[in-house]
Amino acid sequence: MTSASPAADTATSSSPSPSAKMSHREVLQALSGLLMGMFVSIIAGTVVSSSLPIIIADLGGTQASFTWVVTATLLATTVSTPIWGKLADLFNRKLLIQISLVIFVASSAAAGFSHDPGTLITFRVFQGLGAGGLTSLSQIIMADILSPRERGKYMGLFGAVMGVGTVGGPLLGGFLTDAIDWRWNFFVGIPFAIVAILLLQKTLHLPKLPEQKVSIDYIGTVLLAAGVSLLLIWVSLAGSQFDWWSTETIVMVSGSLVILAIFVIVEFKAKNPIIPLSLFKNRTFTLAVVGSISVGVAMFGTSVFLSQYMQLARGANATQSGLMTIPMIGGMLISSTLIGMVISRTGVWKRYMVLGSVLLTIGMVLMSTIEYDTNFALVSLYMVLLGAGVGMVMQNMVLIVQNAVDPKELGVASSGVAFFRSLGGTVGISALGAVLGSQATSLMADRQKDLMAAIMKLGEKGQAVADALTSGQLPEMNSLPESVRIIIESVYGQAVADIFLVAAPLALVTIIAIAFLPNLSLSTQTNHQRMSSKTAHTESTAGDELADIAEASIAATPRTDSLEVVRGSGDDEAPAR
Known part of the structure; x- marks a missing residue:
């Protein structure tokens, strides 16, 4: 036993102590680069939101182009997120987030030189690849620095950055579009990105991951990207390029399902699967996935069209459109900050997430009642409720998953x-x-009858207006005569409201999923501390088991040596007699 002590002491001294805890100042220093990186990603992502109708109109795009400019980024983000998460479990997380930041901002700057919708969409794909890394890695690195119980206390900082970036982005984008040129929307993030990379290099010091043999699931990655992409391409084209029930639909949907089925089979056999299917045995992870899908539809699928509502239904310009979405962002910022602090102080999380999902549903239903001339105070109230619901649910969904899964699977579970x-x-x-x-x-x-009557009253100018409306491009509302503009505004106001009505039932799914989440206590250890504690516990348990086996073996062995001594004594004495 004594001979093992020096080795044990050496091992203890060479590895970081799992009980080591960072001071408040050290945490803030470590988070500074991460916060700046998040700010860059949010700014670069939101700066075009209020200007996108103008950008698409200037590039000669259609409603399909508008949708694809947004969808392309989210598609690339979606496909790349689990890949970044898996890489985070294998490689240096600090280097990975710096690489993702470079990809994100470089492609964003390149998008500023686009001269047609196709080029813009292409660069937005690369922007999405970088965004996937920033999305997943920021949450993973947070878990390395902060315990689940502490995280809410610092979520206010992330909420503030998110709020400033989300509110400031559209305002900045609107100002640049109105005052200079929309292309500067894509260049503005470069200085912030340089600062973020330098801050990450200087202030972010993460514990070293245990060495392991690297094995990347290339086949699974390709199959996942192909299956999801084909499905999303079908969703975006169906109804416009071909009918929902058509040969194209059958081919694309069937092909996607077959590819994803093969992906599942590959993941069962892969040594290091890109998405370990064993995670779905964890009830928290499975329900969080269900809730996250519906939150994603509710949040991204509706908020992205708010700028169209403000500009096409309420006649706002790009800057005004950004200002008019502040109520939703404000609701999200305030709720995420306050609830995060409460969760850190009390350790109670489930009731607030249930409340958030209820507010999200109510906000959706109320937003489905808006029209082009609805009192904006009411619209603002509806947006506040919607934003508050998203703020309570979105970030905490990742938090509870990180708290429930094995520390070694933190990256892939978070992503x-x-x-x-x-x-x-x-x-x-x-x-x-x-x-x-x-x-x-x-x-x-x-x-059509009212529209044609309004155009006929314009005389010679009517033909130019009619040509603009029949071109298939998004109209520039400020250039339309008032009689025509009112009709277009009422049409788009009703169309956007219908979007919220379609999305509202999905919010109910979120309520159900959160209601059935296991109400686990939040850990007070960081991910590295949990991993170290688990390793120490495993080694201690293994040592105890070996000791028990040795003692049982000794107890069960016959005492042959003693019997031989006794027998030998008797044999030696016999001749003497």
């Missing part, structure tokens, strides 16, 4: 939740974009 949330958002945008286009066309046909 798994983000993946299904992005998947829901991408499907939501594509499907709801198709609904918006279909509804706008149908409603426009119903108002």
Whole structure:
């Protein structure tokens, strides 16, 4: 036993102590680069939201182009998120987030040189690849620095950055579009990105991951990307390029399902699967996935069309559109910050997530009642409720999964939740974009008589207006005569409201999923501390088991040596007698 002590002491001294805890100042220093990286990603993602109708109109795009510019980024983000998460379990997380940041901002800057919708969509795909890394890695690195119980206390910082970036992005984008040129929307993030990379290099010091043999699931990655992409392409094209019930639908949906079925088979056999199917044995992970899909549809699939509502239904310009979405962002910021602090102080989380899902559903239902001339105070109230619900649910969904899974699977589990949330958002945008286009066309046909009457009253100018409306491109509302603009605004106001009505039932799924989540206590250890504690416990248990086996072996062995001594004594004495 004594001979083993020096080795044990050496091992203890060479490995970080699982009980080591960072001070508040050290945590803030470590988070500074991470916060700046998140700010860059949010700014670069939201800066175009209020300007996108103008950008698409300037590039000669259609409603399908508008949808694809958004969908392309979310598609790439969705497909790449689990890949980044798996890489985070195998490689240096600090280097990975720096690489993702470079990819994100470089492609964003390149998008600024686009001269047609196709080029813009292509660069948005690369932007989505970087966004996938920033989305998953920021949550994973947080778990390395902070315990689940502490995380809520610092979520206010992330909420503030998210709020400033989400509110400031559209405002900045609107200002740049109105005052200079929309292309500067894509260049503005570069200085922030350089600062973020430098801060990450200087301030972020993560515990070293245990060495392990690296094995990447290339086949699974390709199959996942192909299956999901084909499904999302079908969702975005159905209803516009071909009918929902058509040969194209059968081919694309069947092909996607076959590819995904093969992916599942491959994942069962893969040594290091990109999405370990064993995670679905964890009830918390499975229900969080279900809830995340519906949250993604509700959040991404509806909020992305708010800028269209503000500009096409309420006649706002790009800057005004950004200002008019502040109520939703404010509700999300305040609820995520306050609830995060409460969760850190009390350790109670489930009741607040249930409340958030209820508010999300109520907000959806109320938003489905809006029209082009609805009192904006009421619209603001509806947006606050919707934003508050999202703020309570979205970040905490990742938190409870990280708290429930094995520390060694933190990366893939965190990115798994983000993946299904992005998947829901991408499907939501594509499907709801198709609904918006279909509804706008149908409603426009119903108002065709009124529209033609208004155009006829314009005399010679009427032909130019008619040509603009029949080109298939999104109209520039400020250039339309008032009599025509009112009709277009009423059509788009009703069409956007229908989107919220379609998405509202999915919010009910979120309520059910959260209600059945196991109410586990939040851990007070960081992921590294949990991993170290688990390793120490495993080694201690193994040592105890070996000691028990040795003692049992000794007890069960016959005492042959003693018997031989006694027998030998007797034999030696016999001749003497």
